[in-house]
Amino acid sequence: MGKKSREQLQEMKKQPAKRWIAASLAGVLWIMPVLGIEGMPQFSSGPAPIAEAASSFAVTKLGEEVITSGAIMMKYKYTTARSGKAASGLADVIRIDLSNAYVSLDVMTGKGGHLTTRQSTGGMAAETGAVAAVNGDYFNTGGEGAPIGGQVSGGVVVSTPSQLDGMYAFAVTKDRKPVIDEYSFEGLVTAEDGAQFPLSGINKGAYSPEGGSSTYSHANAAYIYTDAWTALDRPKNSSTTPTEVLVENDIITQISADKALPMTVPKGAYILRTHGLGAQFVKAHLVVGQKLSSVYTLRSKTTKQELDPASLQMMIGGHTILVNNGQAATFSRSTSSIGGYRARTALGYSQDGRYVYVVAVEDNANSAGMSLTELQSFMTNIGVWKGLNLDGGGSTTMVDRPLAETSTTLTFNTEYGTEQRSIVNGVGVYTSAPQGEVKGIKISGSSAMLIGQKASYSLKGYDTYYNPIDVASGNPSWTSSNGSVTISGGEATAVKAGTATLTAASGAATASTKVTVLGGENLSSLTVGTATAPLTAGASVSVPVTAVAQNGSSLTVPPASLNWELIGFKGSVVDGKLTVDSVDPGVTTGYAIARYDGFSTAVVLSAATATPWEDFENVSYPIAFTSNVSSVTGTAAVMAGSAEKAGSKVLSLSYDMTAGSGKMYAYAQLNGSSGKSIPAAATSMSLDVMGDMSLNWLRAEVVDGSGAISYIDLAKVIDWNGWKNLNIDLSGSGIKFPASLKRLYVVNVEEGQDERAKTGTVAFDNLSFVMPSLSSEAGLPKGTAAMSIGSKSITLNGVKKPIDVAPIVKNGSTYVPIKVVMDAFGGSASWDKNTKGILVLRGAKALDLTVNMKEFVLNGKRQSAEVAPLILQGRTLVPLRLVSEQLGLTVKWEQKTKTVTIES
Template structure:
C-alpha cells in the first residue's frame, strides 16, 4: 500500500481480514494490478484481463470488491431508489451516500422506459422489497442470517386471508406491469398484488391494461375498499394496498369489508429444489439475469442473452462467491477510453480466473457503476469512468452496498491523498489522511505536516507541488516521528501515444476563436486532461494567443493561406490548421428532400416533427412539438433526420449556426451526431429560456468531428432532476442550419511536378532545373531525400531542430514530427511506427521519401531503370 505507515502497535484486536487461508490466484490471463483496503473486510482489486478477439489480444480492465464474509464488521445489503423506495431511480453514488455505504455497484436489470422497478426479487434487512417477475431463467444472490451465500432462481407465492376464512393467492409485491413468461400474458390480469410504502409512485402500476380495485389495509384492518378505481395518493407507512383485477377484484367485493381484519402471508420458493425461503430469514437478496458460473466453471446461460447484448463487448456487472463461501465478489468490467468491456462469455472466464465458484450477471452496459471509498477518505467516489461519459451515472433501480459496522478504533496509519500522476507544469495539492484499526477514516485535522519531495522532478512551492520534468518522485509528509509517503510519476513525451486538442481546424480570420480541450492518451491506455501550463505553443503564418481554454487568432501574416497552431507537450506535438472559411447552408427546409420523423423516449412521450409555414420571413421551418406529461424519469423529444441514417455534415466543419424559435420551456436543446460510429452530443442551448426567434452559433472545434460525420437528431431534453421547473408541453421551431467550413483545402496549393534522380544534387520543378545541397540516396531498399526541398516545392514547410534531432513537416492539415535514429514518428498528434528512420548523411538530414510524401498527399512514382523519382500533386 503506497503511503502506508504504522504509527503504533495494535494489540488485542479482532482479525481485520478474517481467518481464511484460502487465497485464489488469478490465472495467467488475469493480472492483478492493485489491491486497496476499503474497510475492515472489504478490498478493492483492479485486474487487467487479456482476451483474444478476431485473432488479436485485447486487454480489459476489471474492478472487484472482495468481501470477507467471516469478518463481523462488514456486511452486504440491497440499496434501492431515493428514500429507500422503488420507482425512484437513483445513481449508485446517490444510493451509497444516502445509505452510508463504503462501496456499491448497480444491481438488477430493469425496464429503462418503465417505472424503474427491478425485474427480480430484492430483500433488504429481512424485508421483501420486490417479488420476482414471472420470467424464466432469472437468478438471485442472497445471504442468510448466518452470512452464508447462495445463488438460486425463485418464484413467489403467497395469499391473503379474509375474516370469513377464505383466501386468495397473491401474485407479487411492488411490481410494475410486464409480460409474463412463457405465456406472454399481462402481469396484472386476474391478479392480486401488494403495494407497500416502499412503492413511491401513485400509479400502481402504469399501463397495466387493467382497471384496478384497491383495498387500503392499516395495522391489519381494512380501512377502505375502492371498487373499479385506484385509491388516490401514496401507500401509508403503517399499511399496504391490495391491488386487484378480474377474479381477484371479484374476491374483494365478495369477501372483504371495511373494518374487518385481513392477513397476508408470502415467501420465496427456489425453482430447482422447491425450498421455501422466508425473506425474514435473509440478510439480503439481489436479483440479476442469467447464471454465469457454477461450481467454478462457466455455466450454460439460463435465459436468452440478446437483451443484455451478451455477445458484445460492453461494460458488465456481476456478483458471486467463493467455493468455501467465505468471500463474496462484486465484479465490474470497464467500458471507456481505457478498456473495451467484455462479452458475457469473456466475463465468465474472468470470474472463474479470480476464484468465483458461483456467480450471476447483474445489469450492465450504461448501468455498470462502481463507487468505493479510498483508504483514509470519508466519501466514496466513482472508481472508474462510465460508459455514459466520464462521471455521468445512469439512474438505476437498485444496487448492492458494502457497509461497515466497526466501532471507532485508534489511529493505525496515515496516507498521502492526491493524484499519483502529474503532467509537466501541473500543480497539485496533497493532504494527510488517517485511518483507524478497522481501516475507517479518523480525524487528522490536528496534524500539521511538513512536505518535501525526493528530487527535482516534483518541487514543493510552499503551498503545492509542481511537476517540473519527467520521472518519479516520492512526496513525503512528516509530523514529529510519523511520516507518510506516496510515489508520483511525472509523465513525459515517452508516456504518450496521442495528444488531442479538441479542435482540429479553424477559420483563418483575425478574431476567430476555437475552444481548446487538450487530452493525452497514455501508452497504458488511460486518458488524462492536459493542463494549459503543460503546453508550449508555436504559431506558423499567424499571431495568436491561448488563454482560458480558447485559442484566439490575433493577426494573419501577409499572403498566408494556411496557418498552424502547434501545441507541444514535452516535445510531443498536435496541430490545429487554420484556413479561409465560409458559411455553407445545410438546410433551410424550403425544399426538403429527405424524411424527418418524431420519436420520443420513453415511449409515452408524444409529439410531431414537421415542416410548416412560419407565417413570417422565415418561410418554411421545422417545428418540433412535444407532450412529455406521460412517462417517468428524464424525457426526450427527437426530430430525426433521414430515418436512422442521419445527414452528412460538411467535412472540416468548425462551427454551426441555427435559428431557433424558443418557447421559454427551460428544456435542454441538443444535437446528436454520428462521428464515424461514435455518438457525439452537441449542446445548442442548455435552457430554452426565450420566446421568439434567436440565432445560435455553436463552436464545433471541441468535438473533433471527422470526415463523414452525420447529424442524426436535434432534440429537447426534460431532465428528471428539477423536472417541475420545466414545461412538459410546448413547441420549438428550427431554421437556417449552416456550417462554417474551410474553403479550398488542398486546392489552396498549386499543382506541381518534381523529378529527382538518386545520387544527383539537381532536380526539376515544373520543368525548371534547381539544385539540392544533398543528393537522394538508397539504403537497404529505401529512398531517402532532403525533405525540405520536397515540401517547399509543394507548398509546405520543414524545420530542423538540432537539439532534439527532430524534423517537423507541415502541409495542408498535416503535421509530421520525425526523429533521427527513431522509427517512431508523430502524425497529427498520434504516435506511429515506421520500418525505417531518418538519416544524417554528410551533415545533411534525409528522410524516407514515401513515409512523408504520401502522408502529405503527394503522389510518388519510382522509375527503376533511371533511378528517378517523380512527385506530383
C-alpha cells in the same frame, strides 16, 4: 412465519373460489434502459438454450486491493477467441468473506431507500455509506421504478418476485449463508369476519405474467403497497379500475371504492389495491374500523420449501442462473434479448458458502465486454460454485472505496464513460468494524505531472480494519527529493522534467510516493481540442491541449506550460482560447504552434466560411421518428415552413410524451442508422430552430467512423417560441471528423418533469458548418519536379532551375535541402539552431524534425522513421522521401538516371 400463517396459506390453496392469482405484467416487459438509442430489448420466455463453456477462454489475475476488513477488490484480465479473432478485456470482482462479522451485504434502493425513485449506483452508495457497490435487478424502464424480482432488506420485504419463469434471486440469510434460487410469492389477507383473499404481491409494477390465467398482473388481484412505494400510481397502467384500502396498525382507516386513494402511502401503513374479484372481496367483507391481517411467504420453485423473508438479511432479484455446482448451467430463461458482448453484472458464492463474489465485466475502451457464455467461464474460473446474472449493459456500474479514502469512486468507466445510469436498486457492501489503530499511511495524489502544473497531495491513513483514519490532523511535513518538484503543505509544483520522491512525515510515521514530471521526450502525442480554426479577424476558438505519455496516461496541459508561436496572423492565446486579431497580407493559411518542452502540435487556420450543409429543400434520404420509450409517439418529416419560413421546406419534429415516464427522447433520425456526413473537421455549427416554449432540452447526436457517439447541446432549455438562429461552438467538442449527424432531438429529463411540456413541435432549417480544413490545402502548387543526384538543378513542370545544393545519397536514402521542396510545392521551413530542430509547414501539415533523430512529430503525434536529418558541410539536409510523403507528396526513384521525381 408462524404455524397459523402456514395453515392459512394451505387452506387458501384448497379453496377454488379463492384460487391463487399470480403476479404478472400488462404488455411487453422492457429491460435495460438505453440512453440515446432507439428501442429497448425485451425479455423472452421461449426455450432456454443449453449453455456451453466458452472455448479458449483464459483468465489472469492482475492484482487485488483491500476495501475493508472482509472485502477485497480483485482485477482480472481475460482473453478469448471470437470468430477466429483474439479478444480480451477486464473484469472486477469484490470478494466478501461472510465469516468476517464486520462485513455485510444489503440492497440499496433508489433515493432514501424508496422504490419509484431511481438513483445511480454511486449515489446510492454515498447515501447509504456503502464501501463498495454494484448495480442490481432488472426493471421496467417505462414503469415507475420498481424491480422485476424480489427484494428484501434487513428482513423486510420491499418487493416480491414477479410470476416470470426462470428468474433467479440471490439472498443472504441472517445467519450469513448465501442462497441462490428461484422463488414464488404466496400471501393472504384475512378480514375481521374471517373471509380471506389471496395476495398477488407487494409493491409491484404492472407486467404480463407467465404461466397464469391472466395476461394482466393486476386483473382480479390484490396487492399490498407499503411506504417504500412513493409514486401516486400503484401502479400505472394496471388495466382495470381499482378499489383501495388504507390499513394503519392493522386497522382499516379508509376505503376508496372504484378509484384510487389520492395519496401516497403514509409511513408505517400500507394500501391494499384490489381489482375485479379482489375489489368485490373488499366491498363484501371490509369495513372501516375493522381489523385486516396479512400473511405471506416465499417458496422455492426448486425445493418447494418455504422461505420466511424475516430470516433474510437481504435478497435481490436477477435473471438466469449462470453457474451451478461449479459448472456452467443451462440458462433458466431465454437470453436472446440480453445477448452479445456487453458489460455484465453477476453474483455468486463459493462451494463452502464463505465467499460471495460480486462480478462486473467492463465494456469500454480497455475491454471488449463478455457474452453470457464467456461470463459463465469466467465465474467458474475464479471459484464461483453457484451464480446468477444481474442487469448488465449500460446499467453495469461498480464503485469502491480505495484504501485510506473516505468515499467511493467509479471502479471503471461504464459503457457511457463516467456517466452512471439511474437505476432502481443495487447491492452495497458495508462495514461495522470499530475504529482500530493506525495500520498504514499513504500519500494520495497524481503520480505524473506536467511542467508548470500544480497539484495537491494529502496524507491519508487506514486502521487495522482497513478503514480510513485521520492522520492529517497532525500537520504532516512534506519534502521533495529534488528540484523537479517543489512542495509545501501538500501543494506541489512541477518545475522540470524528472522523477522526484515526495515524502510526508506525521509523528513517527512516514510515507513516500514517486512523482514523474513528464518532459517532451516522455510524450507520444500532444493534441489540441480543435485542430483547425477560421483565419478571420475576430475569430476565437477553444484550444485545450492534452498530452499523452508514452505509457498511455493522458493529462491536460496547463496553459502556462505551453509556448505558442503564431504564424501568418496576429493574435493571442489566453486561458486556453485562441483569438485572431488580424491576418497578415496575402496569407490564406495560418498556424498556431503550441510547444511543451520542445514537443509541438499545431492548430491550422484557414480562410474558411460557413459551408451550407442542409436546407431540406431537396432531401433524398429517409427521415424517421424514434424514441427510447415505446409509449412516446410523434412524427418527423420535411414539410412546408411557416411564418418567416413560408415558401421553404423545414424539418418538423412533433412529439407526445404524455404516456411515457423517466427520461424521454423524441428523435428526428436522419438517413436511417447512417446519418448524413459532415466531411471535414467543423469548428462551429449554425442552424435555425423553431422553438415551442416547452422548456425541454434540445440536442444533436453525431457518430464518427469508429462508431463513437458525441452529443451536441443545441439549447439546454427551449425557452422561446418561433424561429431563432443558434450558433454552436464545436471547437472543444472532441468530435473526431469525418463524422455523421444522426439525430436532432428533444429530451424531457426525469428531474422536474412536471415543469416541462410533454407535447410540442420544433422545426429545423438551414444547417451549416464552418470546416476550415476544406480550404487549408487550397492554393498549394500542383505539378512535377525532378532532381538528379549530384546535380545543382531542378526541373519543375518542364522548366529547369538552379538550386544551391545538389541532392545526395547516404546509406541508401536521398537527402535534399528542405527549401527546395518548399519552393516547388508551397509551404515553409524554419530552423532552430539551439535545438537543431526543423519546423516544416504545408497546408494542414505541421512537421517537426530534429537533426540526427529518427523520431519526428507530425501534427502532434510522435512517429519513427528509418532515417534522420543530417548536417553536411554546414548545410542541413532532410530525407526527401520521408518529408515529401508526410507532406502529402509522391516520390518516385529512377535507378538508371539516379533521378528523383516528386509529384503533387
